[in-house]
């Protein structure tokens with residue numbers, strides 16, 4: 001069933017697991033992600049970035065929400081990295097059930113003011129809100145927004161932020177980057193910082209840039225206060241690696257012959273994440 005981010009994440013918070021937010025910008029890939037979530041009886045957050053909405057066009061969101069309505073597992077449609085208040089209004093209008101407002105590059109006071117305004121509007125129409133505090137790195141030009149250097153989330157600021165904004169979940173910076181890490185960059189999560197932040201704020205915490213981190217660290221984070229993990233690069237890499245292989249047969253031209261093996265490759269990676277985050281079977285909790 002179609003539901004809000006808050007409904008999904010509050011249960012994950014209570015039961016100590018994380019829900020994957022898979023970034024989608026292709027209808028066949030979307031169906032593959034819903035299929036694997038249903039096969040594993042796992043709740044799902046479909047993350048769609050404003051740039052991805054521009055690519056797929058807003059009419060696709062209608063189809064996405066209809067599939068979610070019919071699904072036996074809870075699904076939220078989440079606007080990933082809203083850049084400003086006006087974008088959030090677009091998300092509300094076209095059918096999202098959850099929005100992120102990313103004021104993380106602003107000074108704390110401005111981030112609070114913007115996030116609070118978004119919360120007031122989104123809550124008035126039943127959507128939940130994720131905000132971000134601290135900055136996540138970016139590895140390359142294909143990655144989403146991010147800065148070269150990470151600014152770790154300060155636990156005291158996190159408490160102030162949550163109290164003053166009323167957000168439903170908070171994305172924190174504890175050492176991840178958007179994109180795929182180059183060979184010379186060794187990602188390392190500050191798991192003690194995660195613990196400190198969680199003890200202060202108690203609400204569902206979000207990890208961006210969750211692709212490509214060591215499995216043990218991610219699995220630990222998913223059981224220690226992180227309740228949503230954004231996965232974009234990992235599933236797309238799996239899909240297109242397979243597509244390069246399939247397209248070696250230059251006689252192929254039909255999407256319905258080319259795409260299915262690519263979707264299977266993507267589903268295998270998604271299934272691994274669902275297991276890693278301890279999300280298997282958790283749809284029964286809703």
Ligand SMILES: [Zn+2]
Nearest residue numbers: 144208209230
């Ligand atoms: Zn992100």
